[in-house]
Structures are given as structure tokens and as C-alpha cells.
Amino acid sequence: MDEMRAREVLTAAGLPGGAELLALGENAVFAVGDLVVKTGRDATHHPELRERAEREVAVARWLAASGVPAVRAAEPSARLVEGHPVTVWHRLPDAVRPSEPHDLAPLLTQVHALPAPEGFTLPRRELLGGVERWLRLAGDAIDPADADYLRGRRDGFAKAAAALAPHLPPGPIHGDALPRNVHVGPEGPVLVDLETFSFDLREHDLVVLALSRDRYGLPADAYDAFTEAYGWDVRQWEGCAVLRGARETASCAWVSQHAPANPKARAEFERRVASLREDDPEVRWYPF
DSSP: OOOHHHHHHHHHOOOOOOOOOEEEESSSSEETTTTEEOOOOOOOOOOOHHHHHHHHHHHHHHHHHHHHHOOOBBBOOEETTTTTTEEHHHHHHOSSSSOOHHHHHHHHHHTTTTTOSSSOOOOOOOOTTTTHHHHHHHGGGGGGHHHHHHHHHHHHHHHHHHTTOOSOOEEEEEOOOOGGGGGTTTTTTEEETTOOEEEOOOOOHHHHHHHHHHHHHOHHHHHHHHHHTTTOGGGGSTTTTHHHHHHHHHHHHHHHTTTOOHHHHHHHHHHHHHHHHOOOOOOOOOOO
């Protein structure tokens, strides 16, 4: 998402000027007074992006009704502004400290205890669903052979994941369960970034931190605190390697979309894809 275009969309939406950019990735996220506004990519040719925004607002209403601490929507539905989905949220109080993996565990326990929502349907966790779009956005900035390699991994892991026998009963999941998606305010931890909520294997939420331990430098004691608080270590499950491989594939492809405009993203993409090609599970990856 380009910041300049995102600001143009904010203006077209009639939101106050002087917005503070908080994050720029799949969405542009701005602070506007006591609100937070998320502006998505142009959905003209990608209607699933608008559907995802609408669903994120519905998830927020559902979590509020279910008593799960999470960010709250400030408007009842997503807007479509010049082709871009826009959602508006209540701004959370300033964090009292950085979030830790153990803060995430009780929130996941609450989410994983929920039945399917009524009134709307959560999709499957299409972890690999964005791979083709991200690779197309990368274009000529990456080696076509690397793009084809990732497409092959995507197809192989999608087939393997479909055949998995879960340890936990399937149900609602966050879908991107990382400490960065927890905000620790004065009243405690709350979930944020609800757009990947899904109905699928609950192991998806647990593999995220297992991969963080192995690839991104999460300390072992922090990971152990998470598994102790949750009550189970997904690494004990024989399907863990499959979901890990799928997530690695998606994470590698995700970085590629930033390669055309950012040399650091291109270097990180090349680091990641080389480690996958060499089947080296210990090469350190860096968040981007």
C-alpha cells in the first residue's frame, strides 16, 4: 500500500487531515484523533479485499458480544472509497509495556473456546491464498525461478495441509497469532488486527510462535512461557512441520511484494528463499 495514495483515500473519505501513519504493509494504518483508520489496497479487481474488511468489522462486533478483549470498530461496516476498503476503529489507550508471548496465550484460549459465530461465516485459513498476488506484485524485482519455486511449495503444502489430522478440534482462530497483534493497555492485553480470523485448525495459531522461535529469534524461555500458559506445545504434533512449511512459504512470498520499491525487502526475500531451497531450518529470518 502506497502512503501517498492512502492519504488521498483518507481525504476522499472525509476524514480529518494530519493523520499519523502507524503502519504500512498490506494496509496503511493511520491515527486520526481518537480513531484508527485502516486503508486497504484497491479492491476493484480483488473483491476479496473488500469482503475481508467487512468481515473484520463483523468479527470485532462478535468478539465484543462474546466478551473477548479486542479492538472495537467505530463504524458498523467497512466503507469503499475510490475502490479502497476503509475501516474505522476506536483508538486504544497507549500501551503500558510491550506485549509478550505469554500475553497472547490467554487471548487465544478464549478465542479457541468460542463456537462459530452466528450471522456471518468465517472462512478457512487460506494461509497460501495470497502467494500468487504477492508474487505478481513483486514482478521483475525477483528471479522468476524463485517465484516458480514458491508456487511449487505452495501447491505441495496446500495438498499436505488438507490431509492433516488435527490434535485440537477445529474452530475459530485468530490466524496471525503474534505478540505484535496484542496491545497491552491499562486494562490488560487485547487482540488487534482481526482480518485473518478464520474457522480452521487451531494449530494454525500455535505454529506461528513455534516458527518465531526457530526462525525469528524468539527466545526459548519466551516460547516456553507461551506454551505453559496455553497448556500445549504444538511441536509435539506430527502435523507441525506441514503447517510450518506452509507458513514459511507464505511469509517468503509476502516479503516479495515489497521488493520492487525496497532493496532491504529484496535482500530479505533472497535470504528466505535461499534457506528454503537449501532446506536449512535454522537460517535466521528478520521481520519486515
